[in-house]
Amino acid sequence: MSQDQQLDGFRDSTRKWVAANLPEGLKGKVLGMEGETETSLGADLQTWRALLAGKGWGAPTWPTQFGGGGLSHPEAKVISQEIAKAGGFNPIPLLTGMGTTMVGPTVLEYGTDDQKERHLPGIASGEVRWCLGLSEPNAGSDLASLATKATDEGDAFVLNGSKIWTSGADISQWCGAVVRTDNNAKKRDGISFVMLPMAQEGVSTKPIKLISGSSPFCETFFDDARADKADLLGDLNDGWSVVKRLLQHERQSQTSGSREANTDKETLADTAKRYVGEDSEGRLADADLRVRLANHLMDAKAHSLTVGRITAEARGNVEVSAAASILKNSATDVTQTRSELLLELMGSQGLGWEGDKFSEDELEHVRQWLWGKAISIYGGSAEVQKNIISKNILGLPETTQKG
Amino acid sequence: MAALTEEQSMVRDQAKSWATEQAPIGAFRKMRDSDNAERFEPQTWQSMVEMGWTGILVPEAFGGSDLGFLTFGVVLEELGRQLTASPLLASGLVGTSAILLGGNDAQQQALLPRLVDGSEILTLAVDEGPRHEPREVALAATAKDGGYVLSGDKTFVLEGMAATSFVVAARTSGTAGDAKGITLFVVPAGSAGLARKAIATMDNRGYASVSFDAVTLGADAVLGRVDDGFELLEQVLDRGRAGLGAEMIGTSSQAFDMTLEYLKTREQFGRVIGSFQALGHRAAELFSSIELARSCAEGALQTLDAGGDADTVAQMSSLSKCRVGDCLHRMSNQLIQIHGGIGMTDEFDAGFYLKRARALEATFGNRAYHRDRYATQLGF
Numbered sequence: 001m002s003q004d005q006q007l008d009g010f011r012d013s014t015r016k017w018v019a020a021n022l023p024e025g026l027k028g029k030v031l032g033m034e035g036e037t038e039t040s041l042g043a044d045l046q047t048w049r050a051l052l053a054g055k056g057w058g059a060p061t062w063p064t065q066f067g068g069g070g071l072s073h074p075e076a077k078v079i080s081q082e083i084a085k086a087g088g089f090n091p092i093p094l095l096t097g098m099g100t101t102m103v104g105p106t107v108l109e110y111g112t113d114d115q116k117e118r119h120l121p122g123i124a125s126g127e128v129r130w131c132l133g134l135s136e137p138n139a140g141s142d143l144a145s146l147a148t149k150a151t152d153e154g155d156a157f158v159l160n161g162s163k164i165w166t167s168g169a170d171i172s173q174w175c176g177a178v179v180r181t182d183n184n185a186k187k188r189d190g191i192s193f194v195m196l197p198m199a200q201e202g203v204s205t206k207p208i209k210l211i212s213g214s215s216p217f218c219e220t221f222f223d224d225a226r227a228d229k230a231d232l233l234g235d236l237n238d239g240w241s242v243v244k245r246l247l248q249h250e251r252q253s254q255t256s257g258s259r260e261a262n263t264d265k266e267t268l269a270d271t272a273k274r275y276v277g278e279d280s281e282g283r284l285a286d287a288d289l290r291v292r293l294a295n296h297l298m299d300a301k302a303h304s305l306t307v308g309r310i311t312a313e314a315r316g317n318v319e320v321s322a323a324a325s326i327l328k329n330s331a332t333d334v335t336q337t338r339s340e341l342l343l344e345l346m347g348s349q350g351l352g353w354e355g356d357k358f359s360e361d362e363l364e365h366v367r368q369w370l371w372g373k374a375i376s377i378y379g380g381s382a383e384v385q386k387n388i389i390s391k392n393i394l395g396l397p398e399t400t401q402k403g
Numbered sequence: 404m405a406a407l408t409e410e411q412s413m414v415r416d417q418a419k420s421w422a423t424e425q426a427p428i429g430a431f432r433k434m435r436d437s438d439n440a441e442r443f444e445p446q447t448w449q450s451m452v453e454m455g456w457t458g459i460l461v462p463e464a465f466g467g468s469d470l471g472f473l474t475f476g477v478v479l480e481e482l483g484r485q486l487t488a489s490p491l492l493a494s495g496l497v498g499t500s501a502i503l504l505g506g507n508d509a510q511q512q513a514l515l516p517r518l519v520d521g522s523e524i525l526t527l528a529v530d531e532g533p534r535h536e537p538r539e540v541a542l543a544a545t546a547k548d549g550g551y552v553l554s555g556d557k558t559f560v561l562e563g564m565a566a567t568s569f570v571v572a573a574r575t576s577g578t579a580g581d582a583k584g585i586t587l588f589v590v591p592a593g594s595a596g597l598a599r600k601a602i603a604t605m606d607n608r609g610y611a612s613v614s615f616d617a618v619t620l621g622a623d624a625v626l627g628r629v630d631d632g633f634e635l636l637e638q639v640l641d642r643g644r645a646g647l648g649a650e651m652i653g654t655s656s657q658a659f660d661m662t663l664e665y666l667k668t669r670e671q672f673g674r675v676i677g678s679f680q681a682l683g684h685r686a687a688e689l690f691s692s693i694e695l696a697r698s699c700a701e702g703a704l705q706t707l708d709a710g711g712d713a714d715t716v717a718q719m720s721s722l723s724k725c726r727v728g729d730c731l732h733r734m735s736n737q738l739i740q741i742h743g744g745i746g747m748t749d750e751f752d753a754g755f756y757l758k759r760a761r762a763l764e765a766t767f768g769n770r771a772y773h774r775d776r777y778a779t780q781l782g783f
């Protein structure tokens with residue numbers, strides 16, 4: 001059997017399984033930062049999560065011994081496509097915070113057997129949520145200048161300092177944090193990556209409210225917080241390699257473009273026509289908007305073709321690639337431009353905050369538009385990605401670091 | 404670069420080494436400074452024929468290799484890098500596609516082997532005014548004595564001076580602006596009443612104006628169906644556009660490589676200019692836009708190879724022509740800008756790329772044309 005035939009067979013069985021198991025009540029819904037909540041989706045969500053976890057589909061490409069599905073990347077893609085086609089979503093990545101996309105892959109690469117056994121299954125099943133304590137008030141793009149201190153106290157490190165923008169810190173069970181373990185070394189050489197439980201006396205969090213109205217992230221304070229030595233990821237003082245890898249995984253996870261969720265929603269062009277109207281020849285009535293909409297749709301198409309091309313060139317071996325920075329920036333452009341166009345074409349209906357003058361979709365678009373401004377800031381800002389492209393891909397001189 | 408087959412990689416390597424050694428940009432400069440009327444070297448054309456490039460789209464039964472569009476694209480890309488002048492796109496891709504798509508058995512048997520061996524240079528005569536608008540065809544083809552009489556003018560015909568015959572889009576009914584009523588004809592360049600005149604363009608290629616003064620043709624000159632030639636014309640054009648996309652990616656990539664090299668070597672303020680972040684970011688943006696555009700160019704060629712339907716091919720060709728056009732436009736301007744004063748000198752090659760860029764952008768529909776077409780295809 002050829003690979004394609006095998007994949008077709010896998011697609012068939014996946015489709016049947018999804019049709020038989022996806023709870024009705026979840027169809028057309030998404031658990032999201034601005035959307036439905038765990039409570040609003042209720043028992044259906046837990047049922048669906050457990051069913052997926054049973055097959056290892058929370059982390060389809062991880063080894064089965066750690067709760068994964070032991071599948072190939074093309075097969076993993078088939079799973080998400082088939083779930084989306086059925087109008088559903090995979091809640092596990094969303095329920096684990098930074099677990100499936102970032103912490104898990106990094107633990108798989110750098111972790112000891114003990115760490116893999118203790119941490120991976122909880123992520124793969126969607127039961128343990130992780131946050132990442134990287135950024136600090138004075139260490140954003142220049143993360144290596146971080147100041148949170150960890151002192152060696154026998155079988156544990158004791159942490160003091162504060163983190164900021166920690167997504168999901170108030171609802172996570174575990175945290176991966178970068179801390180300074182050597183004050184005398186050069187700034188990148190004195191950093192270590194530790195993992196610690198959030199439910200302990202030395203950890204406290206304070207939610208930060210965003211411009212979109214929600215509070216998905218926090219200030220996180222470490223006040224003699226403890227991280228077991230057994231939870232040092234990678235070598236002592238080699239945390240910079242670990243976090244660099246982690247951030248590559250983050251970039252990789254952000255390359256897919258706008259989250260075109262459910263299949264039954266109308267196209268952007270149709271939405272535009274609904275609000276703006278059309279001329280006698282069926283063209284969008286606003287000629288200027290029409291040009292910009294066409295450009296946007298071409299950019300979106302160019303982006304998805306590029307994702308496909310890079311995957312094909314890697315011949316299925318979708319390792320974290322140098323192209324991730326290019327894709328992260330183009331995904332960002334596509335998503336942000338789409339939001340701007342939507343807001344604009346809705347006219348004054350795109351200005352709503354709450355109330356029944358506005359449809360749910362309209363209000364949702366406004367929040368999404370605001371939230372979307374974050375994409376070019378986190379995971380390495382758009383400017384930082386350009387630094388990476390010019391230095392790592394094009395071989396131009398470093399412009400950022402002194403010395 | 405798309406995941407190429409072994410055969411495609413071989414063709415690419417062959418094209419790359421041949422173009423850089425035998426037909427590099429320096430050869431183009433020599434040709435520009437000569438009084439060569441055809442605007443390409445006969446030897447260049449002969450070598451291309453020998454390497455089998457004229458047969459890439461043609462079935463083996465007619466002497467070709469039938470390797471497909473992506474393969475043709477990798478060749479065009481290498482030629483686009485060196486600005487190698489030849490009728491390969493105009494005849495080997497566009498003219499040949501017209502015969503492959505629209506030719507009856509007799510026409511295919513008469514023309515395809517000659518297109519492959521290079522003795523026939525067949526090029527498309529479509530535009531009549533300064534803007535590409537195939538529906539506006541007005542050149543009249545009047546039925547007479549079981550045949551047709553052609554009267555009117557064509558302009559900006561690619562490789563019009565070297566052509567041995569033309570595929571002419573003419574009007575057999577309706578009025579300019581109607582899709583219905585267009586018919587394609589194969590017209591030998593030596594026909595009585597046909598006259599051509601070279602157009603001196605900034606990119607120094609062999610464009611011509613061709614006039615038809617009561618050119619008499621038999622019914623066997625019709626390519627495809629009478630009055631229904633518009634669809635065929637669009638399909639032929641879309642193949643040309645997809646080919647141009649590949650050539651333009653090559654031109655953009657070369658312009659980028661020249662620029663990157665300069666960023667790494669030119670020093671000002673005691674350091675290489677590539678160490679200025681404004682320029683590093685611009686390089687990153689240009690590089691990214693070429694990567695994204697490349698996916699469109701290759702996507703259009705792959706759609707053709709996969710036998711995509713006419714609508715899908717049209718969409719992908721317009722996407723490619725517009726997106727690669729945007730990228731080349733910007734890249735060609737930055738090629739000059741980042742080279743500073745030296746970029747303005749005729750002695751340096753940058754100007755050739757800028758001038759060629761604009762001609763490529765305009766051929767078979769500029770960016771605005773294809774943006775509009777794409778929007779229409781998507782129904783808005």
Ligand SMILES: Cc1cc2nc3c(=O)[nH]c(=O)nc-3n(C[C@H](O)[C@H](O)[C@H](O)COP(=O)(O)OP(=O)(O)OC[C@H]3O[C@@H](n4cnc5c(N)ncnc54)[C@H](O)[C@@H]3O)c2cc1C
Pocket residue numbers: 131132133134135136139140141142164165166167168217374377378379380381382383384387400
């Ligand atoms: C929604 C959201 C979620 C986040 N989640 C997390 C999380 O879970 N955990 C976590 O640790 N952090 C998280 N972050 C923080 C994020 O990683 C930082 O915001 C990011 O690294 C930028 O740092 P900063 O905000 O301090 O901005 P700064 O680094 O101060 O940047 C300010 C501006 O300067 C530009 N700039 C900075 N350096 C350069 C340079 N060298 N060249 C050119 N321009 C430059 C930036 O691009 C930006 O435009 C999150 C952020 C957001 C918005």
